[in-house]
Amino acid sequence: MLFFITLIFACQLAGELLKVAFGLPVPGPVIGMVLLLVGLIVKGGIPEGLGRVGDTLLSNMSLLFVPAGVGVMLHIALIGEQALAIGVALVASTLLTIAVTALIMRVLGRRGQQDAGEGPHGN
């Protein structure tokens, strides 16, 4: 298990290095994710221990956002002054983005599936 924790950290570290070396606009962990994905494709499977470590992290992922969220206390005054603009923009834009993305994906995704000979899916 320790080996797989090290492997995950090493992927992130390699991602951070690539980001700095090539001035990439993507964060190190996202590059690390791509590296691990490539590794899994090359290997052709997920080792059991890696699955256990990774799935444990993912199933508690919400927790990991709490410390950054508490940072809201630094900006309570500014957010209070522009509460209406920020609140409406955040909620409306987020929900609109979800609707637009999902609807386009449903239309195009269904076509892609049919082309792939799998027939329609979803509802």
Add this chain to the structure above:
Amino acid sequence: METDLYQVWVYLSASPLLALTLTLAAYQLGFWIYRRAGFNPLLNPVLIAVVALVSVLVATGTDYATYFEGAQFVHFMLGPATVSLALPLYRQFQRVRQSALAIAVSLLAGSLTAVVSAVSIAWALGASEKTLISLAPKSVTAPVAMGISEQFGGLPSLTAVLVILTGIVGAALGPMVLNLIGVKDMAARGLAMGTASHGIGTARAFQVSELAGAFSGLAMGLNALATAILLPILWGWVF
């Protein structure tokens, strides 16, 4: 007695263990309430934990920097968790590859919608320019969003907060919107959640299905890339 208690508090509040324990406890309290309320989306566990922790910090006069000294150990694990998104992505790889073009088009449309709608609504309601810049990358995962915000003269720490709030809104209300517009396909639902509300939306998507989680994680990564490239171009057109 009171002095003793005060000294114990002074000792404990200087140690990272207190903030770390409080963070874990607050989240579990949040999750417990969320579960007891039948997974009511408005009682998002991250939101409850943040409100509880801010209340405790304000009540005890503790500043954020002191809190973060302990909480950073939790925060740090975001990186390894992001790397781990490769696992569900690999398990769903066939499905992702089949839908590659659909994913690319939906993601670009979603990415543009997120930036343009947020900035124009906040502008129309009179937000300051600094707020507009800080708000523009709100749908992107925090480290990238903060970088973009800084690059254009926004407030990176405000951006971090707006990113988290966006995530909570998406995680709490996104599934309702998806039900309302009748999108049941887990791939489309996941992609939408990840594009609009990054890692928090992804964490929420995983609670529903592995397929949705995989597409959400993919969308989170791709939207970070898309926004980092598109926003400077949009910015050049507008100003």
